[in-house]
Amino acid sequence: MDDLNRCGWCVGDPLYEAYHDEEWGVPVLDDETLFKFLTLETFQAGLSWITVLRKRQNFREAFDHFDYRKIATYDETKIAELMDNAGIIRNQMKIRAAVTNAAAFMKVQDEFGSFSKYIWQFVDYQPIQNDIPYYKEAPATTELSDQISKDLKKRGFKFVGSTVIYAHMQATGMVNDHQVDCFRYKPVQDLAKKMQQS
Numbered sequence: 001m002d003d004l005n006r007c008g009w010c011v012g013d014p015l016y017e018a019y020h021d022e023e024w025g026v027p028v029l030d031d032e033t034l035f036k037f038l039t040l041e042t043f044q045a046g047l048s049w050i051t052v053l054r055k056r057q058n059f060r061e062a063f064d065h066f067d068y069r070k071i072a073t074y075d076e077t078k079i080a081e082l083m084d085n086a087g088i089i090r091n092q093m094k095i096r097a098a099v100t101n102a103a104a105f106m107k108v109q110d111e112f113g114s115f116s117k118y119i120w121q122f123v124d125y126q127p128i129q130n131d132i133p134y135y136k137e138a139p140a141t142t143e144l145s146d147q148i149s150k151d152l153k154k155r156g157f158k159f160v161g162s163t164v165i166y167a168h169m170q171a172t173g174m175v176n177d178h179q180v181d182c183f184r185y186k187p188v189q190d191l192a193k194k195m196q197q198s
Helices: 014-022 031-044 049-054 056-062 076-083 092-112 115-123 143-154 162-171 185-197
Strands: none
Touching: 014 049, 031 049, 031 056, 031 092, 031 115, 031 162, 049 056, 076 092, 092 115, 115 143, 143 162
16 A cells, blocks of 8 residues: 555545556547547446446457547447447447547548647647645536537537546546645646646
8 A cells, every 4th residue: 555645536446546646637649549538438428437447458459449540430240249248338329429439530630630639729738727625526517628518519429528528638638637635736737837838
C-alpha cells in the first residue's frame, strides 16, 4: 500500500488507481487515443467506468485495436460476431454506434484536418482547470459538454450525450477534475501549462 492521496472515486481498486494515476486527466491530442476513449465511453453509458476498464483489453482485441478505419467497414457478420463476444459489453445499439461513430469520426477529420483539432477548439486548445475539493462535487455535465454533445449528434455520432462527453473531457484532459488535494492535480495542471507554451 502506498500513502498517495488520490481522488476518492478510484481508491481501493488497483486497476482503477493505475488508470487514475497514469491516464485520467492527461491531455490527449492524438486521434487514435481520442477515438479509443470515445468508443469506450459510449459503451460506458448507463454503466460504471470500472466495468468498461476491466474489459478494455477485450474491447481492444474485439475492435481491431480501435482502428476507426476498420471499424467503419464492419458488416452484419462482424456485428453478430461482436454480439457473441462475452468479453465485451454486448449491447447491439452500442456496437452499431461504434461503427457509425467511426465513419463520423473520419468525416470530422476530413473537415478539420484531425479530430483533435475539432474537439480541442471547444476549450480553445487549453485544458480547463477546476478546483474540485471532493470528487462527488465535480459536475456530471456542463454547458460546454451540452454544446459538444449537440454538435457531435448533429454530425451523426451516437451515444454521445452530455454525461458521456463530460466523462470524455475529464479522461482526455480537456478538463482537470482531480481533487485539489490529489497528488495528480498539480502534475496534470503542469501538463496543461506546457500545452499553453507549445
